[in-house]
Amino acid sequence: MGSSVLSTLLLLLIGVLLARLTASRLARWAVPAIVLELVVGVVLGNTVLPYSRVAPLAGLTELGVLSLFFQVGLEVRGGLLGSRPAAVLRTVLLSALAPLLLWWPLQQTFALSTATTLLWLAVLSATGTGVTLRALAQADSLHTPSARLLVGVSVLDDLPAIALLTISMLLGATTTTPGGVPMGAGPLLGVVLVTASLPLSRLWLRRHGPWRPDLLGVLILLIGCSWLGELCGLTSLLGALWGGVLLGRLAPLPEQSAAARDLRSQLALLSEVFLPLYFLSVGMRVQAASLLRPDAWGMALLLLLLAVACKLLCGLGISAADRAAGVDRWVVVFGLIPRGLPGLVFASTALAGGLITATQYSALVLMVSATTVLGLLLLGRRLRDQSRQGSAAAIAP
Numbered sequence: 001m002g003s004s005v006l007s008t009l010l011l012l013l014i015g016v017l018l019a020r021l022t023a024s025r026l027a028r029w030a031v032p033a034i035v036l037e038l039v040v041g042v043v044l045g046n047t048v049l050p051y052s053r054v055a056p057l058a059g060l061t062e063l064g065v066l067s068l069f070f071q072v073g074l075e076v077r078g079g080l081l082g083s084r085p086a087a088v089l090r091t092v093l094l095s096a097l098a099p100l101l102l103w104w105p106l107q108q109t110f111a112l113s114t115a116t117t118l119l120w121l122a123v124l125s126a127t128g129t130g131v132t133l134r135a136l137a138q139a140d141s142l143h144t145p146s147a148r149l150l151v152g153v154s155v156l157d158d159l160p161a162i163a164l165l166t167i168s169m170l171l172g173a174t175t176t177t178p179g180g181v182p183m184g185a186g187p188l189l190g191v192v193l194v195t196a197s198l199p200l201s202r203l204w205l206r207r208h209g210p211w212r213p214d215l216l217g218v219l220i221l222l223i224g225c226s227w228l229g230e231l232c233g234l235t236s237l238l239g240a241l242w243g244g245v246l247l248g249r250l251a252p253l254p255e256q257s258a259a260a261r262d263l264r265s266q267l268a269l270l271s272e273v274f275l276p277l278y279f280l281s282v283g284m285r286v287q288a289a290s291l292l293r294p295d296a297w298g299m300a301l302l303l304l305l306l307a308v309a310c311k312l313l314c315g316l317g318i319s320a321a322d323r324a325a326g327v328d329r330w331v332v333v334f335g336l337i338p339r340g341l342p343g344l345v346f347a348s349t350a351l352a353g354g355l356i357t358a359t360q361y362s363a364l365v366l367m368v369s370a371t372t373v374l375g376l377l378l379l380g381r382r383l384r385d386q387s388r389q390g391s392a393a394a395i396a397p
Helices: 002-025 033-045 051-061 063-075 085-110 114-125 129-138 145-172 185-208 215-231 236-250 258-284 294-317 320-324 329-336 340-352 358-395
Strands: none
Touching (some): 002 033, 002 051, 002 258, 033 258, 051 063, 051 258, 063 145, 063 215, 063 236, 063 258, 063 340, 085 294, 114 145, 114 340, 129 145, 129 329, 129 340, 129 358, 145 236, 145 329, 145 340, 185 215, 185 236, 215 236, 258 340, 294 329, 294 358, 329 358, 340 358
């Protein structure tokens, strides 16, 4: 058994290495490592390493995803609204409402159930915050007005998407949650636990002061909240997100303090180690036969067009006053197009829960990959144009 697990891990790590080496050569084409890890996963899963061999390691591969959602919860506070809260809220509202307009057309065109329709809308609503932040950092644009607004929108953007995913999973679930809790009582139990945690966290702060956990304490909170979310049928993702919110209340840290930087670096290390394995496992679930079906590609193309259109509408949230303050509408719009990690996580969660077919899963993975590459290409070009314009203005007499 041990040799089997080690050989599986070795093949996965070799796959990650191949994807990373290829990504470094294709960097100028804005092809992120995430897409190449998916491609390597598809190849491995349909040749030498079927997904059934990786399934027992699913808990480990998902740790990177849970840590990212934990970080999103940790960042959910007023600071995300920045100096232009109205613009952030307008854009988030447009991003959440635009996909809802597609409910009836999607449901009728593809004969989807209510739960599956909600799942598709969740993927369309999501934003790949991680890949967008990396592109901004590489262009040295993180501190521009456009980037600050984009960061706030992209983080908050995932909250309504997670809500849609949660409702979808509840509607598509059986009579009990994965933990054996009756389906009707599961969400109620989750609401009770969340509600009770608020006064309890205040009581803790009054009696004991701020909590200063080490990495083990953070991991226990992360995994414990994720487990409770899954137990209540609200998904481990929502549990991890609330765990981050709870840590922010129990252990308030100044934004630029050494303790805050240490905590972020520890969580980033978890993501760096485990996320590539997760992306490989996502690709391994794609059945080669489904990629040969014309309806999968047709579905993916339609979803791609709708995904881009939904984010283009978000540009209406940037007013003339925002543009006068230095916010570039197209930087924000292009930065919201990549679906990245959340889109893949939602699709994988739905497949595991039986909400979508293998063909639908393949179409969603294709759409997420295409929007990620397209969005990064457009964002990178826009940032380069801005940089050239700024240089020209600086040397002009």
